[in-house]
Amino acid sequence: MKTVRRLLYRDIVGAVFFVALAFLSLFFFIDFVDELEDVGRHGYTLPMALISSLFEIPGHLYELIPIAVLIGTIYSMARMAQSTEFTILRTGGLGPGRALSLLAVLGVVFALITFVVGDFVVPASEREAVRVKAAASGGQDLGRTGAWLRERRATPQGGSHQVSLNVQRLAPDGALEGVRIFEFDEQGRLQERIAAARARIDADAVWTLQDVQRTVWPPANAASATQAQAQTPVQVQLERLPELRWASNLGADVVAAAVLPIDTMSTVELWRYTEHLSDQEQAAQRHAIRFWRKALYPFACLVMVALALPFAYLHARAGGISYKVFGGIMLGISFVLLNNVAGHLGLLRDWTPWLTAAAPSIFYLLLSLAAFTWLVRYR
Structure with a gap:
């Protein structure tokens, strides 16, 4: 035989x-x-x-x-x-x-x-x-609308609010370019917007943002109280920073799965990204x-x-x-x-x-x- x-x-x-x-x-x-x-x-x-x-x-x-x-x-x-x-x-x-x-x-x-x-x-x-x-x-352009990611964050009151991220371009050195971050409260109102020219992700899922423009809106209840007392428009905080470290649950592997072609993902990476999409209530x-x-x-x-x-x-x-x-x-x-x-x-x-x-x-x-x-x- x-x-x-x-x-x-x-x-x-x-x-x-x-x-x-x-x-x-x-x-x-x-x-x-x-x-x-x-x-x-x-x-x-x-x-x-x-x-x-x-x-x-x-x-x-x-x-x-x-x-x-x-x-x-x-x-x-x-x-x-x-x-x-x-x-x-x-x-x-x-x-x-x-x-x-x-x-x-x-x-x-x-x-x-x-x-x-x-x-x-x-x-x-x-x-x-x-x-x-x-x-x-x-660099690699990620289409007209760029690549969108989303994560949910728990609040001290036991609820959750949503954070949406958009990346426009992938630099040759692996950095992300044209990064925009939108953070919403539990009612879906925009609380904070961060625009950065470049971003890198550390091993701890901490984003290092460069050339940052940050816009912060006051909470809805605080804005209503201020307007009722002083009858003055609500002040929106606007600041520019050379660098900002922003903690997130989105690690480098999840971001790579979103911005790179799907053929670059292994079986395990596909499984993890599918679980991430399901956890964030996105189409998986x-x-x-x-x-x-x-x-x-x-x-x-x-x-x-x-x-x-x-x-x-x-x-x-x-x-x-x-x-x-x-x-x-x-x-x-x-x-x-x-x-x-x-x-x-x-x-x-x-x-x-x-x-x-x-x-x-x-x-x-x-x-x-x-x-x-x-x-x-x-x-």
Whole structure:
């Protein structure tokens, strides 16, 4: 059995490697051509475009591993079936259950590789890609409205009030630019507004604000008493400070999740940010679905090897290898399409996040097991 395992694994791993290499070369070429359009703008050079395209490779690899596993395994199984190698292995005692268990072990290995790439390599490479582009343009704009964050703070009276923060730009050195902080009382009235040119977040979630303009409105009850007694307008406090340390519950990880692309987040970071959004009574459905998709995505490799095994039981004359590989490509495309459609529908329909993320894999796993059972029993 060790010889059979070595034969299968060596053939499948080699095919998966070459399929992944071919796809990555194609995607690198496409990304590099897209980056060439920005060369010469805002100091963006050709080496920066090349480096940025290289940093995109881990993200493509993460998305392509299950598809490469499917196509590579189908090619290997179809080639062995056409050359009667798999028929000889079946005659030698390789039953359907044993073949499925052998491929399942290989699928677990590919799943571990997918998890490592997606949780460790991709976030680091995506952050570096953002840093390269920000360094070339002098910073990263966060859209017309910027990035918004919110936190609730407890009051001594047992209630809570809301603090909203807005960040307009991310500097190349990681500092936040164009920071605005709005603090409201329990009735939703604006109490304080802080505008800072730059901000950095310490390890203790303390914000160091620079070039600060602070505006403070008196509490509503104090303002009403002052107006009733003196019939004078309420004085609003306005001050300018070179630096201000502002304590917050929003740490650097939460802010990074809000201002950086979602691909820069690992599974644990997605979970923490989803919990933060839920605690702040903000919409968390999108990030919850993304968390479950990222958590369950490595298991797609197990589904792919199970989907590829029935091709080994097809008769050698039932289409050539090219037709079977083409069928594998279509299956892979349909899996990616269904995965994306399920995510969008789950967001629109407010479906259960884990079920939305798991539905495509469950469907294709049942499809593969049904095809495998039919081929073994009736063919």
